[in-house]
Amino acid sequence: MKTQLIFKIIFVLTIGFGAIATYAKIIDSSTIKAKLDVMLIQNDPADAKFPIGAKIYKEKCIICHMEDGKGIPGAFPPLKDSDYLFADKVRAVAQTLNGSQIEMVVNGMTYVAPMTPQVDTKEDAVAVINYVLNAWGNNGGTVTLEDVKNVKINPR
Numbered sequence: 001m002k003t004q005l006i007f008k009i010i011f012v013l014t015i016g017f018g019a020i021a022t023y024a025k026i027i028d029s030s031t032i033k034a035k036l037d038v039m040l041i042q043n044d045p046a047d048a049k050f051p052i053g054a055k056i057y058k059e060k061c062i063i064c065h066m067e068d069g070k071g072i073p074g075a076f077p078p079l080k081d082s083d084y085l086f087a088d089k090v091r092a093v094a095q096t097l098n099g100s101q102i103e104m105v106v107n108g109m110t111y112v113a114p115m116t117p118q119v120d121t122k123e124d125a126v127a128v129i130n131y132v133l134n135a136w137g138n139n140g141g142t143v144t145l146e147d148v149k150n151v152k153i154n155p156r
């Protein structure tokens with residue numbers, strides 16, 4: 001009887017500690033990941049490389065596309081790791097200038113909310129798109145004013 005009880009206690013303790021250890025591991029890895037994300041935002045080399053674009057982003061885009069560029073799933077599409085963005089940089093400049101009212105699929109998720117025109121000049125649109133193409137670990141290359149010479153700015 002007594003040995004059985006001891007075994008029961010050992011059993012409960014083992015399961016208990018196992019659960020705590022697993023839980024601690026989950027907490028720990030998500031905390032570390034969150035810290036890394038913050039570090040990435042704070043020491044983003046794109047801020048120094050594209051200062052004008054960074055300023056525009058923080059003033060105008062951050063409210064929807066978020067500080068980490070991940071947007072709000074289902075509402076505002078991500079610019080970090082966005083397959084849609086990387087597929088067509090000229091289109092991204094045009095959308096920043098003229099807004100966008102289409103249904104789009106970004107990284108497998110559908111977005112239908114419209115975006116109003118965000119900037120008024122091609123210089124600003126190119127600056128901010130070059131920033132987002134390279135912020136948050138993006139490696140999306142750059143776009144030039146020459147590349148967007150055929151983009152029309154719609155009347156406001």
Ligand code: HEC
Pocket residue numbers: 056057060061062063064065075076077078079082084085086092095096100101102103104106111112113114115116118119128129132
């Ligand atoms: C009020 C919210 C809002 C703001 C502010 C905003 N956007 Fe958007 N953005 C959206 C929405 C919504 C879409 C999807 C539009 C659609 O479906 O036609 C979008 C789509 C995009 C896309 C194409 C989709 C993608 O993920 O690649 C780009 C590029 C983009 N925005 C860039 C910008 C930039 C740059 C700024 C700032 C200058 C900005 N946006 C400001 C809401 C916003």
